[in-house]
Every structure is written in structure tokens, then in C-alpha cells.
Amino acid sequence: MNEYKRISPSKRFLINIVLVIIFIVVGTLLTGGDSLSRASRALILQIGIYVILAVSLNIATGYLGQLPLGHAGFMAVGAYSAALFWKATLNMPTPVSIVLGLIIAGLIAAVFGIIIGIPALRLKGDYLAIITLGFGEIIRIAIINLSGITGGTPGLLNVPKYSSFLVVFLCVAATIAAIHFIMHSRHGRAILSIRENEIAADSCGVNLTYYKVLAFAMSAFFAGIAGALYAGFQGSLFPKSFDFMASINILVMVVLGGMGSMLGSVIAATVLTALPLVLQALAAYRMVIYSILLIIVMIFKPSGLLGRYDFSLPGLIEKWMNRKNKPGKEVANE
Template sequence: MKKNIIIIISLLIAYLSGQYLINTGIIDSYLQLNIFLIGINIILAVSLNLITGFTGQFSLGHAAFMSIGAYTSAILTAKMGLPFIVALIASGIVSAIAGVLIGIPTLRLKGDYLAIATLGFGEIVRILALNTDYIGGAIGFNDIPQYTNWTYVFIMTVVTVLVIRYFLNSFHGRACIAIREDEIAAEAMGVNLTLYKVFAFAIGAFFAGIAGSLYANYFYFIKPDSFGFMKSVDIVVTVVFGGMGSILGSIVGAIALSVISLFLQNIPELRMVIYSIILFLVMVYRPTGLVGKKDKEGKYFKGLRKEDFQHVSAKGN
């Protein structure tokens, strides 16, 4: 209880401090932009880590869910005039539904096959956006209302971290981690592999959609190429850089890479070279990431009972 109170007070102080610095102009628009991007990147990294780091399903299509959320929010706010909070929630729901629809057929695949399938899904979403005039096509979707502010970014970043942390601490979360460690053993315990993989995929997609909504309603303008393959790679790199299977690692990775990119913007001719060298050195000397530390195999099977999963298991898994 005492720990929770300290966390709540710390978050409240962080929020009020940020709001004060923005209102007084100490944090200018450029710095505010980068802070917002850090928040969005944290949401993306933590949500992908649930899928890849904790459940062990390698996805290269996370940017597609961000794209779905971004375009959903843009349509609802710019074309239909709905309140941003409605668009924000709807963006997450639509992305989660897309996650379920793509997850059911693809999550039976493993390894490289799953990566290729999710990569293909990402390209399908991008090409559909390119060829749909209603959302601007290749020209892009402009005149999106700027509703995203410090309050929305802060709250949604905190909510993402807390919800995924709570999920992982539940027996449902332990089931996902058990799948990552050993699918055969997890199935023997009664874990419905497909159900929990799709469940994790849907949660990750939901928060990626939220990130897309925040992005669209801050930058006024979005285009399909903003959510292409390289964006998915950037999210994967953030997760690996911070540490697979570590929420703190995703947060640290998102902050570190965003700050590195910020400082390297003044030397564009060397930016990608230095950026790549930093990533290489981290992977060589910290192969588990800045914070990541591989969990002991079998740790998450403790406390799992077969009867816990009987009400959610299905025959023919």
C-alpha cells in the first residue's frame, strides 16, 4: 500500500511539473514535440514487448496497428467531428479487432513464418491506405484537429504501462510467459495456446492504436509511409535495445533512443552512422538490452495450476 501511494504521488508530481513547465513556456514547442514522441514510443514499445518479449511471438507488423488507430482517429475527429476521447478509445478498439482477425490465422505460425506473415499484414494495410481516396491516399490525410496534449500523452502512457504490468502479474499473463518459455509444457498445463497468443496480440494492438491516435491528433497530417516497414523495425529495435521481456527496458529504450536521435539531428550526415554504432555496441556488450535480463526458465510455471485454465481452454488447441 505504501509503495502504491509513493507511485501515485510521484506520478502526480511528474504530471503537474510537466504541465507547469509547458504552461510557462519553459518547455518550448520543439521540446514538447520530443516529449510527446517519447510517450508515444513508450506506448508502442511496451505494447510490442507484451507480444514479442513476454509471449514470444515475433511481430513485424506493429506499425500497422498504429496506422489503423491513426486513421480511425483522423476520420472520427476530422470527418465526423466526434470528441477526441471517443476517437481515442475507438482507435484502440478497432486496432484490437484487427489484431484478433489477423492473429487467429497467423499466430499458429512460429518464428520466421510469423514474422513474414505480420510483415505482409503491415504492407497490406499500407497499400490499402495508399489507394483509398477517402483517407487521402498517397497524398496523406491532412487538417486533423490537434487534440493531443500533455494530459492525454501522460495518462495514456501511464495507463499502458500499468495495464500491461497488471496483466503480466495475473495468471493470464503468466500463461503468456509460459508459452514463451515452452509451448509444449504450457499446453500440458492446460493453457490454450491460440487463445492466449491472440489475447496478447489484441492487447498489444489496442495500445498501438492508442499511440496512433495520439500521433495523428498531434501532427495534423499523416500518410501511409509514416507507418511502413521501417516504423515497425524502429519499434522492434526499441524493444530489443531496452530489453526483451522487461517493461522497464521498453521505457528506458524508448527514452534513450529518442534522446540519442534528438542530439544527432544536428549532424544529419553522421546521424545514422553514429546511431548504428551505438546500437551495435549495446548489442555486443549488453545482448539482453540495457535493462533486460532473461527470466529463469520455469519460473513462470510456478503457481500455474491446470484447473486455472479449464474455464478458458478449448479442445482441439
């Protein structure tokens, strides 16, 4: 009688798809018309881009348990690849060009992720952090110096502005869905096991090299896509946008939201992107506040504000369906 009612996986999937469609319709209506100001429309796109960045860094930080400090480097690789591709294919049909550009940006960034991941594997913790920091800086210095291709310090200008709400939102939804499915597959569990205990995972037959590189490549892939969207949003790229500060910015989002929590990353990315615009008076103190928050959170709640909690709408509905047979009530009925 009192067994826990469950929603079948196919229905769960359907609920989520419906949710995504509602979001797209509402979002397109809101951003398409004149109901929102230019600034708020730009903010929505920015939030989307930062959500992808935070969620992608969360793969390496939250799920794999490493601390890469060069995430902006992957973003830069994606941004410049996509921008150069889009500039070269202006006469291609726009949707084809957008999709190809995003994929190319992701793949090139993933290749960089693998290149960085393989040497980084020999190292742990701090060494890995510093080597990724080094790679991030190398990428930025290379962009400045290879000015023939990348435009150097004056910047790469006149990138077609392809990042509409639909494009950004679809990328956000696809990224979150892809990471969710991967993390709930056996590959995802292998990555989690490395975080929990590397030696134990190794002795249970988890291929450490393979899964670490996989996590790194995934993290870089999505960061590359976010970079591409950033290029299509800004319309111009400057090496300065991808410095160490930018990497730390993304790290703050992941750490505050909760390392290993997708919802945490999404909320933190949203709040921290929107906050500076809302509290413009505090703009000068923003980075000081961030750094204090970082230290305080680490001292009092090292797993981040949401820890590893994650949200699912079907899960919530399940709870609601089962509200009548709570364990406590069961005992009372008997």
C-alpha cells in the same frame, strides 16, 4: 526481529499514484508555460508516443516471445481511425471526442490484431515475422489505394491536434499500469509461460490459442492508441510514416532496452527519440548506427541492455527500509 519489512499493496498503489500526479503537475506546468521551447514540447509528446509503442510491442516480443514486424501497421490503423473519427465529430465536446477516439482507435487496432493473430498462430518464429510484415504492408498499400477515405499518398490533413501533454501522459501512465497489472495476473503468467516453453505450457493446460491472440490483441490495442496520439500530435497523416522502417524503429527500441523489461522499453524509447535531435550532426548516420547497435547487442547480450530487469519505486523503498538487516549483517550479529 530481522524479518523483511514489506509495504502493503495498497500503500504501494498510493506511492505510484502520488508519483503519477507529481509527474502530471510538473509536466503540465513545464509544457503549459513558456519555460520550454516549442521543439522540446514536441519532443516530450513524441517520447510519450514512442514509449507507448515500445511498451506495446514489448508484449508480443518480450513477454510472448514472438517477433511481429508489422507494428507500424497497427499504429496506422489506430491513427487513421482516430483521425477520421475526430474529423467527423468536431462539434462534440472535445474531451468526449478525444476519449471516444482513443478507445475506437485502440479497439479497431485490436480487431486487426486478432485478425492477424489467428492465422499467425499456426506459425512459429520466422513465418510469424514474415506474415506480420506482410499484414503491415497490406495495411499501408490499402491506405494508399483507398484514397477516398484515407486521403491516399497526399495524406489526410487537418486532423484536430488533440494530443496535449495531459492526454499523452495519461495514456502513457494508463498503458504502463494496464500492462503491468495484466502481466502480473494469471493471464500474464500464462503468456510468459508460452515464451518460456510452448509445449510445457500447453501440457500444463495453458490455452495457447487464447493467450497468443490475447497478447497480440493487447499489443495492437495500445499501438492503436499510440497511433491516435500520433494523429493528434502531427495533425496530418501520410502512409509513408507507417512503412517497414517505422516498425523496425520500434523494434530497435524494444530490443535495445531489453526484451521483457518495461523500464528498458521506456528508457530506450526516450533515449532513441531524443538522441537524433540532440545529435543532429549524426542524423545521416542514425539508421546505420541503429543497425550496428542491433547486431552488436544481439551478439553480446541477446536479452537486450536491461535484460528482464524492471524497476519499482516501492520495491526500492522496501530495500531502503531493510537496509539494516542484510543477510551478511545478520550472520555477523549472531
